[in-house]
Amino acid sequence: MQQVEAVYQKRSWLKRWLFTTYHKDIGVLYFVTSLYFAFVAGLLAALMRVQLSAPGNTFLGPTEFNSAVTAHGLIMILWFLSPLGVAFANYIVPMQIGADDLAFPRLNALSYWLFLISGMMLVMSFFMPGGGFGGGWTTYAPLSTAQYSPGPGPSLAFMGFILLCVSITVGSVNFITTILWKRAPGMGFREIPMFTWFTFFTQVLMLMAFPSLLAALLLLMSDRLLGTQFFAASSGGALLWDNLFWFFGHPEVYVVLLPAFGAILEILPTFTGRPLAARTAILVAAGFLVVPLSVYVFAHHEFVTGIPLALREGFTITTFAISVPFDVMVLSMIHSLTGGRIKLKTPMLFAIAAVIIFIIGGITGVFLASFVLDINLRGTYFVVAHFHYVMAGATIFGLFAATYYWLPKMTNHMYSERLGKLHFITSFISFNVLYFPMFLLYEMPRRIYTYQASTGWGTLNYIASIGGFVFIASQVFFLVNLLIAVRGKIPTTPNPWHAITPEWVPGVFAPAGLLKSMPNGVGNGNAEIHSEGTAAHHQHLSQRPLALASGAALTLTGLALSSWNLGLPFLGIGNPFFFAGLALLAWAVIGWAHDDMIGKFKVPDEERGERWPSISFPKVKLGIWTFLASEVLVFGSILSSYLYVRAYSTAWPAPGSIHSITIGTINTVVLLSSSLTALLALRAARSGDRRGLLAWIGLTFALGSTFLAVKGFEWYDLIYNLGFTPHSGLPGTTYFFIVGLHGAHVFAGLMVMLYIIRKAFAGKITKENHQVVELFGLYWSFVDIVWIFIFPLFYLM
Amino acid sequence: MNLSVGYLITPTQAWYGLWDIFVYLGIAVGVVVISYFVYHVVRYRSKEDYVPTYENKNGSHDLRFVLVSTSLSIIVLIILSAGTLNAASVTFNPPATNDTVNIEVIGHQFYWQFVYPDGRSLINNLTIPAGAVVILNVTSQDVFHSFGISQFAVKIDAIPDRYNTLWFSVQQPGVYVDAIRCYELCGAGHAYMIANLTVVSQAAYQQWISQKVNG
Ligand SMILES: [Cu+2]
Ligand SMILES: [Cu+2]
Numbered sequence A: 001m002q003q004v005e006a007v008y009q010k011r012s013w014l015k016r017w018l019f020t021t022y023h024k025d026i027g028v029l030y031f032v033t034s035l036y037f038a039f040v041a042g043l044l045a046a047l048m049r050v051q052l053s054a055p056g057n058t059f060l061g062p063t064e065f066n067s068a069v070t071a072h073g074l075i076m077i078l079w080f081l082s083p084l085g086v087a088f089a090n091y092i093v094p095m096q097i098g099a100d101d102l103a104f105p106r107l108n109a110l111s112y113w114l115f116l117i118s119g120m121m122l123v124m125s126f127f128m129p130g131g132g133f134g135g136g137w138t139t140y141a142p143l144s145t146a147q148y149s150p151g152p153g154p155s156l157a158f159m160g161f162i163l164l165c166v167s168i169t170v171g172s173v174n175f176i177t178t179i180l181w182k183r184a185p186g187m188g189f190r191e192i193p194m195f196t197w198f199t200f201f202t203q204v205l206m207l208m209a210f211p212s213l214l215a216a217l218l219l220l221m222s223d224r225l226l227g228t229q230f231f232a233a234s235s236g237g238a239l240l241w242d243n244l245f246w247f248f249g250h251p252e253v254y255v256v257l258l259p260a261f262g263a264i265l266e267i268l269p270t271f272t273g274r275p276l277a278a279r280t281a282i283l284v285a286a287g288f289l290v291v292p293l294s295v296y297v298f299a300h301h302e303f304v305t306g307i308p309l310a311l312r313e314g315f316t317i318t319t320f321a322i323s324v325p326f327d328v329m330v331l332s333m334i335h336s337l338t339g340g341r342i343k344l345k346t347p348m349l350f351a352i353a354a355v356i357i358f359i360i361g362g363i364t365g366v367f368l369a370s371f372v373l374d375i376n377l378r379g380t381y382f383v384v385a386h387f388h389y390v391m392a393g394a395t396i397f398g399l400f401a402a403t404y405y406w407l408p409k410m411t412n413h414m415y416s417e418r419l420g421k422l423h424f425i426t427s428f429i430s431f432n433v434l435y436f437p438m439f440l441l442y443e444m445p446r447r448i449y450t451y452q453a454s455t456g457w458g459t460l461n462y463i464a465s466i467g468g469f470v471f472i473a474s475q476v477f478f479l480v481n482l483l484i485a486v487r488g489k490i491p492t493t494p495n496p497w498h499a500i501t502p503e504w505v506p507g508v509f510a511p512a513g514l515l516k517s518m519p520n521g522v523g524n525g526n527a528e529i530h531s532e533g534t535a536a537h538h539q540h541l542s543q544r545p546l547a548l549a550s551g552a553a554l555t556l557t558g559l560a561l562s563s564w565n566l567g568l569p570f571l572g573i574g575n576p577f578f579f580a581g582l583a584l585l586a587w588a589v590i591g592w593a594h595d596d597m598i599g600k601f602k603v604p605d606e607e608r609g610e611r612w613p614s615i616s617f618p619k620v621k622l623g624i625w626t627f628l629a630s631e632v633l634v635f636g637s638i639l640s641s642y643l644y645v646r647a648y649s650t651a652w653p654a655p656g657s658i659h660s661i662t663i664g665t666i667n668t669v670v671l672l673s674s675s676l677t678a679l680l681a682l683r684a685a686r687s688g689d690r691r692g693l694l695a696w697i698g699l700t701f702a703l704g705s706t707f708l709a710v711k712g713f714e715w716y717d718l719i720y721n722l723g724f725t726p727h728s729g730l731p732g733t734t735y736f737f738i739v740g741l742h743g744a745h746v747f748a749g750l751m752v753m754l755y756i757i758r759k760a761f762a763g764k765i766t767k768e769n770h771q772v773v774e775l776f777g778l779y780w781s782f783v784d785i786v787w788i789f790i791f792p793l794f795y796l797m
Numbered sequence B: 001m002n003l004s005v006g007y008l009i010t011p012t013q014a015w016y017g018l019w020d021i022f023v024y025l026g027i028a029v030g031v032v033v034i035s036y037f038v039y040h041v042v043r044y045r046s047k048e049d050y051v052p053t054y055e056n057k058n059g060s061h062d063l064r065f066v067l068v069s070t071s072l073s074i075i076v077l078i079i080l081s082a083g084t085l086n087a088a089s090v091t092f093n094p095p096a097t098n099d100t101v102n103i104e105v106i107g108h109q110f111y112w113q114f115v116y117p118d119g120r121s122l123i124n125n126l127t128i129p130a131g132a133v134v135i136l137n138v139t140s141q142d143v144f145h146s147f148g149i150s151q152f153a154v155k156i157d158a159i160p161d162r163y164n165t166l167w168f169s170v171q172q173p174g175v176y177v178d179a180i181r182c183y184e185l186c187g188a189g190h191a192y193m194i195a196n197l198t199v200v201s202q203a204a205y206q207q208w209i210s211q212k213v214n215g
Helices: A004-010 A012-018 A024-054 A060-095 A105-125 A152-181 A194-226 A237-270 A278-296 A298-303 A310-335 A346-369 A373-377 A381-411 A417-438 A458-487 A513-515 A544-563 A575-597 A618-647 A661-686 A690-722 A728-763 A773-795 B012-043 B058-093 B202-210
Strands: B100-108 B111-115 B121-123 B125-129 B133-140 B146-150 B152-159 B166-168 B174-182 B194-200
Touching: A004 B012, A012 A024, A024 A105, A024 A381, A024 A458, A060 A105, A060 A152, A060 A194, A060 A237, A060 A381, A105 A152, A105 A544, A152 A513, A152 A544, A152 A618, A152 B121, A194 A237, A194 A618, A194 A728, A237 A278, A237 A298, A237 A310, A237 A346, A237 A381, A237 A618, A278 A298, A278 A310, A278 B202, A298 A310, A298 A544, A310 A346, A310 B012, A310 B058, A310 B125, A346 A373, A346 A381, A346 B012, A373 B012, A381 A417, A381 A458, A417 A458, A417 A690, A544 A575, A544 A728, A575 A728, A618 A728, A661 A690, A661 A773, A690 A728, A690 A773, A728 A773, B012 B058, B012 B152, B012 B166, B058 B111, B100 B125, B100 B152, B111 B125, B125 B202, B133 B146, B133 B152, B152 B166, B194 B202
Parallel strands: B100 B133, B125 B194
Antiparallel strands: B100 B111, B111 B121, B133 B166, B146 B152, B146 B174, B174 B194
């Protein structure tokens, strides 16, 4: 341990926090950053509550109010609530499953930096000339298109939004792989603690939901910057956005909520001293059921868009149905008190409050699920009240509970119980004073910046505003309490709650070798040891994730600032950002690959453990499969959008009239044969035939490049000889976007091949170690399969 | 033109009837569940800091409670579904009568335009005859809006390139000031996208319509 400390002393504080890849550090970073974003979004909420506290107020103008309402929603949901759950997932889940870190530590750091920087982009979009985006967090088209929300501000905000999607995809691949693959021996599926289970559900939901949002945003940015017309009114785009958005938007509610539920399910048994009512299996099954159901309810956000009556009826039933697993969870939470001996410590108080708030939010949710009742409630403050109870309230109180519960674990010191209770009382009362009056304002439209005195809405709004200010003020107790624990004033024991989940009792499931590497080690309360990582992790600082995230952010910022089809004076200003970003990105990616090649960053994997699908299934392969699943959903959403707009258009150019079937077919054959050569390359690698590997992978590279080159000629011909461009109506819009996106995937494959060739030349791909060739083969097959779907849609139909 | 169709159940009445069912049942369920919960918190409270054994003394009673209460909640949901479907049969089926007025509603940033069958159009004032079945065909000229008359519990989205229909009927003549609002954020003027609803007697409406605007 002395040695570890010595190594540690040499690292500067700054270097540690910028380059860390260690799950506890990243958990802390997530925690602090999401609190920062809560502060920003809370400030915006305060401005809104001042404005609405009296009728006819002129404190904010309509544009400022709309920007505030939009950024408040986006930041609260995506940069505060959701990442706060991820903070605990980072810190606690590896400890709960007896792993020394996540499956991919550097990707974990990458997720964090993308999350931070994307949020900064959103905040900065406020200060762009022309202001930020004011169309609501739902970003409805066509209001969000360049025609109705012009300027670099909205573009920058959406680019940040895109980066967040990337962050979340990377993160969910990481967590899913970790939970499936990194469990210590003895941690079978039956032994997995509740918080880890609910984190798993959350991450699976994210993997399912975010591709749809990513697809929608890519289409939107393509419309804004390249002048395509996916969301133009004439292509039915308004409803297309609704579908894509809510396919993400509704599951997102559960993404936000489930981590809090997971924490509550840990806290209840600990403070009642008895196990949860209903068997664990039932609770896990209920949580599991939420995952598919949450997607099947998305259209209840479209009850008044005029979708067919049968769909409305169907989605009412599914929405009622999703309340059943939540009934099971809540009822068993309630019954888990029976016969217990309840210790009303701060975490327990917050957990109880979260359940009560969720019950109120849940019951009012049933109102909105009824497609008839929804008619008059939709778009009003009834909805605002409902989702603040169910999503904001239940989640915040649940995560407050989680914070107080795990704070002794994270700081090795206790918070002040009295201050905690004060925080609880003030927050609980003021929360209800803030939001309950909004149920009674069920005639007031949401997102209006002011209202007339004659409406009679003034009193309730005034009461709500008072509640809001008290709620914000009472968070000072929370911050002070955090400081008390961090400063280490109040000592505690290693397991102050006498809990029995593994994070409190490390070593129960962990093998001997693992124990040594658990830095918070063996349930000790030693602050010095706590602040250290293991020796392995100290060598595991990496500057690549930060560089990669910054590079990506700069590139996208440059694109957003260009806004070249708008004729704005910004033309050109974005370019330096764009090229600097690309350079940084390239440097980071090459550096990352180089680190891998020389084995600079090696994660020692546990020898054996509980793994799915099997012990011998490689970790990276599991990660790649998970990643490809999300890619399938991205392409699925985009191709569905294509079919949607195409069904909407009456006229479509006949096959062969624009795209040459002959050239298309030849190119398809070229791409498909590259799959075969990739397979032969893998076979050569398996038998340790370096020459064969180089020859076949070289041929694959040549075929892939040929494919891209032919595409280039086709595009040149289309644009300059035929005048067929991205602006040429929907046929042009869809063709250039989808084929271009596929081409970008081919290009990424070519880059991987260069890496393989370089590595093979260095003699680092051997009979025993050729995983990279196999994984590349998987990816390359995926890219080819996507083309098999694209080719007929554009060339033959 | 026929007499008024006052014997009809309107979407307004259907909505308020359903609202009452939801409110009473919702409050009942909420009060029972939360009281039960809080009662348990108080009853099983322990002031001492003990080391728990995590034994389950309740055994199968737990499971029975969860199953029975979940089944009860499903029964409540079935009642609410039936109520919803019942109300829907009114809300989405305008009665066939020749006392029907068709009006086109067009949302603009930021005003409402009402176009009558004879082509005349009103801005921010929807005039309808009392007691008639009013069918509105709602669309938008630019972005998403949502047309709603909260007092009469009707609402439908105004979406570009798409026509959505709703029907309602008002018995009491009069000017309902600011009754019509936009319920979907549509830009800077969203808060002021407000219109009046003017309900006039059948006779007055006939007279107004017969003053044919020429040119
Ligand atoms: Cu509007
Ligand atoms: Cu509006």
